[in-house]
Amino acid sequence: MTSISRRAFGAVVAAGALLLSVPSHAQQVLRVSAIPDEAPTELQRKFKPLGEYLEKKTGMKVEFTPVTDYAASVEGLINKKLDMVWFGGFTFVQAKDRSHGQVVPLVQRMEDEKFRSVFITTSPAIKSLADLKGKTLSFGSESSTSGHLMPRSFLLAAKIDPDSDLKRIAFSGAHDATVAAVAGGKVDAGALNISVWEKLVAEKKVDTNKVHVFYTTPPYYDYNWTVRADMPADLKKKITDAFLALDANTPEGKEILALQRATKFIPTRAENYTAIEAAAKNAGLLKK
Template identity: 55%
Template sequence: MKDLPVVVVVPEPSSGARQSAARQEPSMHLQSLGRLLALVLPLLPLSAAGAEPLRVSAIPDESPTELLRKFEPLGKYLEAAVGRPVKFTPVTDYAATVEGLAAGKLDLVWYGGFTFVQARRRTGTAIPLVQREEDARFHSKIIVSAASKAQRLQDLKGATFAFGSVSSTSGHLMPRYFLLQNGLDPDKDFAKVAYSGAHDVTAKWVEAGKVDAGALNESIWQRLLDEKKIDPTKVRVLWTTPEFHDYSWTVRGDLDPKVVEQLRAAFLALDYANPEHRKILDLQRTKKFIPTAPGNYAAIEQAARAAGLLKD
C-alpha cells in the first residue's frame, strides 16, 4: 500500500486575529527602528546627532557687522574641528562677555587683555587658549588731526581726547597707563575725555574733528588705512605705545577638556600656506596663532591697578 502524502492544513486566521497582528506590526517596526538608531547615531557627526552648539562671542571693539564678517569663516572651520554647531552671539558691551562666560552661557570668547583679566578674576578658571602672534607684542596708537601742532605727547595738554571702551585694553587701559607713565594724567591734563565705545569710531571722531586726539589699537588702525576707511591726509599717528600682551581666545574653565584641546589644536593648525586657512587668518589680521597662558596677562593686571581701573 502506497504512503499517502501528509497535508498540513493551516487554518485562515480569524478576522480578530488579523486585527491583532495589524496592531502589533507598527510596534515591531518601531522596535526595529529603535535598534537601528542605536547602531547608527554613534557613527553620525555630533552636529547631526543634535549636539549642543558651541556658544561664541567677542568683545564689541568694532562694529557688530565687522565682528560677524571676521568670525563667519572661522566659525565654519571650528564646526568641522569640534564636530558640533558653532553659534556666534554679539553683545552690546564688554561686561556682557564676562558675565556670559561666568554664567556658563558662553563657551569661547575673543577677549582683550584687560577683559580677560576681568573674566579670570570673575570666574577664577577662565583659560586663555591662543593669541595671534602679534598679540604677544601689541601696541596702541595715539592719533591726532593731520593739521595738529602737537609733535609730542606733552603737546596734548589742554586737548580733547577720546578713548574707546572703558574696558578696552588697547583703546583705554594701556594708553591711559602709558600716558600716566609719561607725565600726562588724562583726567587732569585734557580739557575733555570721551569714550567712543570702539576703535574705528575713535578714528572717525579724530578725522571729523570731534576730538583733538584719540587712542586705538594698531591692528584696527592699519585695517582702516588698508581699506581706505580713514583719510591719511586728515589723520596721523603722534605716538606708539611700548608693547604689551593683548587679545586671546578664551574658554570657560569648566568646558569639556576634550573640546578645549580640540579648539586649541584647531587654532594652532591654521596654516597661512593653505589658501582656505589664509582667508580665515587674514580676517583675524594675523598669519598664525600661538599658545598663551594666564601669566602673560599679569602685567595687564598690574597696569590696571596703577591706572586706577582695579581697586582690590
C-alpha cells in the same frame, strides 16, 4: 512582568535616556562671542569662515552671539551663557577676577605677544603725548585694553593724568568710532588698537593726509580666545589644535587668518597678562 509593570519600567528607562541625553545635546552647540571693539557687522563678517572651520574641527554647531558691550562678554562667559569669547587683555583680566580664576586663555595671535596702541590726531601742533595737555581725547571702550587701559597707562607713565591734565576725555565705544571722532573734529586726538588703524589705512577708510599717528606705545600682551575652566579637556584640546593648525599656505587658512589679522595662532597662558592686571590696578580700573 505585568503590562503595567512593563509600561512603568519602559517609562523609567525612557526618562533615564532623556536625562542622559541632555548634557550630550547641550554640548552640541559651541556658543562664541567677542568684545564689540568694531561694528557688529564687521565682527560677524570676520567670524563666519572661522565658525565654519571650528564646526568641522569640533563636530559641533558653532553659534556667534554678538554682545552689547565689553562687560556683557565677561558676564556671558562666567555665567555660562557663552562657551568661548575673544577677549582683549583687560577683559580677560576682568573675567579672571570676576570668576576667581575660573577662565582659561587658550590661544592668541602671534601679533598679540607684542601688541601696540597708536595715538592719532589731525592737529599739526600735537607731536607728542605732552602736547595733549589741555586738549580733548577719545579712548575706545572703557574696558578696552588697546583703546583705553594701555594708552591711559602710558599717559600716566609720561606724567600726564588724562582726568586732570586734559580738557576732556570721551569714550567712543570702538576703535573705528575713535578714528571717526578724530577725523570729524569731535576731539583733538584719539587712542586705538594699531591693528584696526592699519586695517582702516589699508582699506583707504581714513585719509592719512588729514589724520596721522603721532605716538605708538611700547608693546604689551593683548587679545586671546578664552574659555571657562570647566570646559571638558578634550574640547579645549580640539579648539586649541584647530587654531594652531591654521596655515596661511592653504586657501582656508589664508582667508581665516587674514580676517583675524593674524600671521598664525600660538598657545597662551594667564601669566602673560600679569602686566595688564598690574596696569589696571595702577590706573584704578581694577581693585587692588
